[in-house]
Amino acid sequence: MASIAPVIDISGYLAGDNSQIPKITAEIDRAFRTTGFFQLVGHGIPQSQIDGMIQATADFFALPDETKRKIHGKMRGYQSPELRESLSSLAKEGFFIGRHLPGRNRPIVEGNLWLKEEEAPGFRKTIEEYFAAMEKLAVILLRLIALGLGLEETFFDNFAKQPEGAVLMRVHRYHPTLPEEGDDVVGLEAHADTSGVTILYQDGIGGLQVKNEQTGEFETIEPVRDAFVINLGNMFARWTNDNYLAAEHRVLLPTDKFRYSAAYFMAGWLDQVIECLPQVLKAGESPKYETCTVEELVTNFRKEIYDIHTPGATAYVTVEES
Numbered sequence: 001m002a003s004i005a006p007v008i009d010i011s012g013y014l015a016g017d018n019s020q021i022p023k024i025t026a027e028i029d030r031a032f033r034t035t036g037f038f039q040l041v042g043h044g045i046p047q048s049q050i051d052g053m054i055q056a057t058a059d060f061f062a063l064p065d066e067t068k069r070k071i072h073g074k075m076r077g078y079q080s081p082e083l084r085e086s087l088s089s090l091a092k093e094g095f096f097i098g099r100h101l102p103g104r105n106r107p108i109v110e111g112n113l114w115l116k117e118e119e120a121p122g123f124r125k126t127i128e129e130y131f132a133a134m135e136k137l138a139v140i141l142l143r144l145i146a147l148g149l150g151l152e153e154t155f156f157d158n159f160a161k162q163p164e165g166a167v168l169m170r171v172h173r174y175h176p177t178l179p180e181e182g183d184d185v186v187g188l189e190a191h192a193d194t195s196g197v198t199i200l201y202q203d204g205i206g207g208l209q210v211k212n213e214q215t216g217e218f219e220t221i222e223p224v225r226d227a228f229v230i231n232l233g234n235m236f237a238r239w240t241n242d243n244y245l246a247a248e249h250r251v252l253l254p255t256d257k258f259r260y261s262a263a264y265f266m267a268g269w270l271d272q273v274i275e276c277l278p279q280v281l282k283a284g285e286s287p288k289y290e291t292c293t294v295e296e297l298v299t300n301f302r303k304e305i306y307d308i309h310t311p312g313a314t315a316y317v318t319v320e321e322s
């Protein structure tokens, strides 16, 4: 059986070797049709930058609770474990950042929350630089996806590059289970992402699992040190009429050490209209989803999440940038 997340090397494309494009785009197309996940190597982001991001994340979460809570937020800043009632209090902490767009009053485009430099030396710079690297990688990925779908290479450029975009990154610390809890404790429940494409880095601990559509079983994606795990969110299910999978995935808690990961969600330009691409429809098929905008999808998602888990919470936090 094919791997649940095949390793795909895009270095040929990045080096400008056009002869590599058909092979790479066909591999990506196959992965998204069969499992919705692949592991990306040859992406050009130095391992030292990735390791630095993981170290900065670990240092941030190691700060005292009261320091982290100074920047407690919902879609930006520190997310303590209790924000999601469905998880055990020890399961997972997060820190969210998104695009920095001061002066825009549009919901979803919010200000980031940072500690003072002396409270978390180097954290902001490291995370912002990694986020910027993800922004570039997302454009590259979307170009390869466009080619694989038989579209113009730049088809998704506006989606990715228009500044007013729902583009977020969350770094996580998953806490080890208590001895009496055993293995197989779910720390992040099964979900599909609300994104176009998600670029995830998981450290070497493991625990990320994807639901196999054929068997219904969750299968583990083994960490590959220099690879990003790439998956599609529900926007591509809509664009491709479910030919590309927005696969369900979850995370099992580690058993003896913290696990760190970083998930960058390219949910794109708020005014992007998402409608079924005519290229994917076979004779006699019709679109399964209503046409909608990114803003509608993301707003609905946030309402669902925050109204369910934190009654009374608003879908957005609008924060003045310091």
Ligand SMILES: O=C(O)CCC(=O)C(=O)O
Pocket: 170, 172, 188, 193, 200, 202, 208, 249, 251, 261, 262, 263
């Ligand atoms: O931490 C991970 O490995 C996965 C995170 C994830 O799926 C998410 O944040 O949506």
Ligand SMILES: [Fe+2]
Pocket: 191, 192, 193, 249, 263
């Ligand atoms: Fe996810």
